[in-house]
Amino acid sequence: MFTERIKFFLAGENNFIRDYIQHFFKGYNFGYLKDNGRRGGTKGDSALVAWNDANIPGRMVNRYTGNGTLTFDLKPLQLRISGAYTWSRSRGNDFLRNIFNLERLPVTDLTQFFISAKGTYFISAKTFLEASISFLDYRNKSYEPAFGDNVLAYDDSLQVVRAYGERFKYVSRYVGPPPYDFYGFAFYRPGTLFAGYSKFQQGYWGGNVALTSQVEKHEIKLGASYQRWTVRHYGIGTGGLFRAFHTLPDSARSESYLYKLLGSYVNNYGFDRFGRKVDSGEDGPRHPYFFSAYIQDKIEFSDLIINAGLRYDYLYLDAWRLKDPNAPRADLTTRKLLDLEKGKPRAYLQPRLGFSFPVTDRTVFHLQYGIFVQPPALTSLYAGLSYYPGSVYLPSIELIPDPLAFDPDPVKTTQYEIGFSQQFTDFAAFDITGFYKDVRNQLQVSTVPITSGPYAGLKYAVYTNGDFENVYGLEFTLRIRRVNRIQAQINYTLQDARGTNSFANGAWAAVGITQITPTLTVPLSYNQTHRGTINIDYRFGKGEGGPLFERFGVNLLITFNSGHPYTLATGGIAQQDADDGGILNDGDPRNRTPLEPINASRTPWVWNVDLRVDKTISIGPVNFNFYVYVQNLFNTKNVINVYYRTGNAYDDGFLTNPDLSGTFVNQFGPMYVELYKAINLENRQHQWRFNGVLQDLFGSPRQLRAGVRVEL
Numbered sequence: 001m002f003t004e005r006i007k008f009f010l011a012g013e014n015n016f017i018r019d020y021i022q023h024f025f026k027g028y029n030f031g032y033l034k035d036n037g038r039r040g041g042t043k044g045d046s047a048l049v050a051w052n053d054a055n056i057p058g059r060m061v062n063r064y065t066g067n068g069t070l071t072f073d074l075k076p077l078q079l080r081i082s083g084a085y086t087w088s089r090s091r092g093n094d095f096l097r098n099i100f101n102l103e104r105l106p107v108t109d110l111t112q113f114f115i116s117a118k119g120t121y122f123i124s125a126k127t128f129l130e131a132s133i134s135f136l137d138y139r140n141k142s143y144e145p146a147f148g149d150n151v152l153a154y155d156d157s158l159q160v161v162r163a164y165g166e167r168f169k170y171v172s173r174y175v176g177p178p179p180y181d182f183y184g185f186a187f188y189r190p191g192t193l194f195a196g197y198s199k200f201q202q203g204y205w206g207g208n209v210a211l212t213s214q215v216e217k218h219e220i221k222l223g224a225s226y227q228r229w230t231v232r233h234y235g236i237g238t239g240g241l242f243r244a245f246h247t248l249p250d251s252a253r254s255e256s257y258l259y260k261l262l263g264s265y266v267n268n269y270g271f272d273r274f275g276r277k278v279d280s281g282e283d284g285p286r287h288p289y290f291f292s293a294y295i296q297d298k299i300e301f302s303d304l305i306i307n308a309g310l311r312y313d314y315l316y317l318d319a320w321r322l323k324d325p326n327a328p329r330a331d332l333t334t335r336k337l338l339d340l341e342k343g344k345p346r347a348y349l350q351p352r353l354g355f356s357f358p359v360t361d362r363t364v365f366h367l368q369y370g371i372f373v374q375p376p377a378l379t380s381l382y383a384g385l386s387y388y389p390g391s392v393y394l395p396s397i398e399l400i401p402d403p404l405a406f407d408p409d410p411v412k413t414t415q416y417e418i419g420f421s422q423q424f425t426d427f428a429a430f431d432i433t434g435f436y437k438d439v440r441n442q443l444q445v446s447t448v449p450i451t452s453g454p455y456a457g458l459k460y461a462v463y464t465n466g467d468f469e470n471v472y473g474l475e476f477t478l479r480i481r482r483v484n485r486i487q488a489q490i491n492y493t494l495q496d497a498r499g500t501n502s503f504a505n506g507a508w509a510a511v512g513i514t515q516i517t518p519t520l521t522v523p524l525s526y527n528q529t530h531r532g533t534i535n536i537d538y539r540f541g542k543g544e545g546g547p548l549f550e551r552f553g554v555n556l557l558i559t560f561n562s563g564h565p566y567t568l569a570t571g572g573i574a575q576q577d578a579d580d581g582g583i584l585n586d587g588d589p590r591n592r593t594p595l596e597p598i599n600a601s602r603t604p605w606v607w608n609v610d611l612r613v614d615k616t617i618s619i620g621p622v623n624f625n626f627y628v629y630v631q632n633l634f635n636t637k638n639v640i641n642v643y644y645r646t647g648n649a650y651d652d653g654f655l656t657n658p659d660l661s662g663t664f665v666n667q668f669g670p671m672y673v674e675l676y677k678a679i680n681l682e683n684r685q686h687q688w689r690f691n692g693v694l695q696d697l698f699g700s701p702r703q704l705r706a707g708v709r710v711e712l
Helices: 157-164 238-245 255-262 388-392 508-514 658-668 670-682 685-691
Strands: 006-017 028-034 046-051 060-074 077-091 107-124 127-143 180-182 185-187 197-215 218-236 267-269 289-300 305-316 320-322 340-342 346-360 363-374 411-423 428-449 459-483 486-499 530-539 552-561 606-619 622-631 703-711
Touching: 028 180, 028 670, 046 180, 185 670, 305 363, 428 508, 658 670, 670 685
Parallel strands: none
Antiparallel strands: 006 060, 028 046, 060 077, 077 107, 107 127, 127 197, 180 185, 197 218, 218 267, 218 289, 289 305, 305 346, 320 340, 346 363, 363 411, 411 428, 428 459, 459 486, 486 530, 530 552, 552 606, 606 622, 622 703
């Protein structure tokens, strides 16, 4: 029957998480503290400074996902249609200083839609043709919860009163409530504006076609693929909102004047400066496209298998570049960089070659070689034309932590592998593979001298191709098939990664101060010399273990890795405030003085154990899998990052050094010390603020999940 040729699959999920980033976090209660007025608030105002264990209030994410496939078997044609959709809304709060103002935490909405159709046509028993088309649409928008797209209302006290009532005390119409200051620590008063406004959209149309045919000892495959992307972005921060909109009298707020003023603060492409969608012109979206074609041949001899191929890539990044990098010009009236042109496409041929041959019936050697290219992160290439002067700081050249790249070349990787597989019993085998990667053309910060024009004699910062890295190592895998209900797998990787910089902006301070681009290789900060997993699964099958243990299983996953490199350093407190302490942060290394060669030290080893226990029960045609899953079973407080001053995760070296902290301790007294220990040392608030919440000092605490999975 025709219906027997149709199959479908549908799945849906709703996932609500109150605290979507799990941290070791300790609650405190300091009672009611009084504002000292140092930050402009009313002296003597008080608030209850207290929070609970486990999580910072305010964080949440609510996500709905669905996916499905529909398959038609219309021999000799097979057609498969697949789709997936995700919608989520989240509110983020990473800082204790926000706990009095949870109502105005920014909201982020995300949607992602993907659909594809793939057809396979069997021309003969040894030849078939595959073709597919696909579409992706991804959208992300962050905004103030009461006003959404109405950016002009964000910090207008009249609008805020209508939305939230009169409980927020603004200093003036466009100046929000000043923060509390409790013994040197800032906490934002209710009504403070947290949210800027940003929206990001990207998507593509794409297609693939491939022909595969078996001709005697050759399996030949020819194919091609194409993707054309559309990328849009609009963003303005809270500082830009205030300066662009609220420093002007109402009479001066003409659209033409705001258009000019916004050029200093808005990063837009695919939208105009007011956030309206546009499809063409200098503010139009970016349309990178990628085309590839390839041929590969799998040749099978009695004692040798050869995989040989050649791939052609044609990449167009749709990025701007300066016509003369040594003579840039900017129109300060319209706030746009001049003399720009679109970059050129690039074409590459990449050979791939692999061999595998048996030595015995249980031993197989394998070798592989290949060259791969990929574009750099598009976020490093794209900005609105009005934002380029802000990025290169024309005509005032300064230190730029995150500049832009003007139409760079793609990143090129050359990779080698050699190894062998050995089956040493009927149920156990291992594989050892040595590998080497040479990665070139990575982005790095560099300076360009201006030799002519109105800014002659100055320099500006850009991302250019230049950084490289070398990675070599050994991978070991041991697989044990299920024997007496036990199945196991062990993976271990030994590697060394070295290069000129760990990140594209890793040397921006050195480049900005000395104009010297690093060329020496150093250990990369994300390298882990030792990394491995041990997975053990004990399981009863159908008809085993009696009613209690039938289809019952226990899975134990042990993961371990050595630490990553870092550099011990010292330095002053620069312009940091009392609640920041003297933390040496990743974002601004200008104040750091290294005490050793770069990345000469290592963080501690990390060990983790996860446990899953489950049992499956069948009721009619439906299977119910009941499970309990415990991550970090022993609640181990793994150290994954450290403070640069001390080399540990518990002491940042501030309070213990009177030369750094003495002024603040004398000014604010013993309560300052207690707050500093609770907020910064116990709960790492200064670390999160400067280095990011994902760069926490400790891994995730124990998490317990229980549920049931239903299968038809």
